Amino acid sequence: MSTEDSTPFYKSDHCSLFTDHCSLFTDHCSLFTDHDPWAMLRGYEPLSLCDWPGKVTAVLFFGGCNLRCPTCHNARLAWEPQSLPPLDAGEVLKKIDQDKTWLDGLVITGGEPTILPELEQVLNRLKSFNLPLKLDTNGLRPDVVKLVLEKDLARVIAVDVKGPWDKYPQLTGNKVSSQKAQECLEAIFDMAIKYPHCFMFRCTKVPDLTEDDLQIVRSYLPQGFSLKEQAYIEPNI
Numbered sequence: 020m021s022t023e024d025s026t027p028f029y030k031s032d033h034c035s036l037f038t039d040h041c042s043l044f045t046d047h048c049s050l051f052t053d054h055d056p057w058a059m060l061r062g063y064e065p066l067s068l069c070d071w072p073g074k075v076t077a078v079l080f081f082g083g084c085n086l087r088c089p090t091c092h093n094a095r096l097a098w099e100p101q102s103l104p105p106l107d108a109g110e111v112l113k114k115i116d117q118d119k120t121w122l123d124g125l126v127i128t129g130g131e132p133t134i135l136p137e138l139e140q141v142l143n144r145l146k147s148f149n150l151p152l153k154l155d156t157n158g159l160r161p162d163v164v165k166l167v168l169e170k171d172l173a174r175v176i177a178v179d180v181k182g183p184w185d186k187y188p189q190l191t192g193n194k195v196s197s198q199k200a201q202e203c204l205e206a207i208f209d210m211a212i213k214y215p216h217c218f219m220f221r222c223t224k225v226p227d228l229t230e231d232d233l234q235i236v237r238s239y240l241p242q243g244f245s246l247k248e249q250a251y252i253e254p255n256i
């Protein structure tokens with residue numbers, strides 16, 4: 020998801036529930052034919068100090084993404100998750116159970132975890148460890164985010180805002196129009212007003228973004244929210 024998230028332990032060389040997404044996000048649907056979300060678990064970082072500010076977390080990386088950002092730092096995980104070996108989800112869950120006494124929380128990231136089938140099932144299973152959950156997303160599935168909030172499935176939703184609306188096509192590999200991005204992210208911002216303690220917003224300062232662009236992104240956020248800028252790390256493809 021982000022460029023500064025920790026590297027999953029699959030040692031890559033670089034480091035969904037609803038029907039209305041398929042018109043926007045057709046090319047990933049074939050990844051999920053068996054509807055087993057755990058089959059898309061392709062990375063696990065048992066100890067991270069940087070994926071949830073102030074917390075010691077473990078991070079689960081799910082493959083697949085609805086975007087094709089040319090600057091993606093996890094491109095293989097996002098676009099070719101089948102090329103990475105699946106993890107034994109049972110072993111990962113066992114490890115979380117062993118470590119839960121000293122972990123502060125769990126981070127669910129990708130790729131784009133909101134495109135997972137049965138995301139609800141995954142979050143409910145992880146919630147059973149009685150650890151708070153943080154879900155990373157690009158914000159383009161506001162319907163999924165809404166459900167996660169309404170069902171209290173995550174403590175925090177971290178949303179990557181890619182840039183000004185007019186740059187979304189170029190920043191996402193033409194996977195989303197400016198209009199659609201605005202519509203989705205504004206739905207997210209409305210939720211943030213309603214659930215102010217549940218959101219954080221980030222933007223990775225990729226080469227195509229200027230300081231003025233970042234200022235525009237800041238102006239989108241609801242009152243009281245700040246934008247966490249993330250340094251861009253060149254993809255190692």
Ligand code: SF4
Nearest residue numbers: 020084086088091130
């Ligand atoms: S949203 Fe963009 S940067 Fe994030 S995983 Fe998908 S393609 Fe990569």
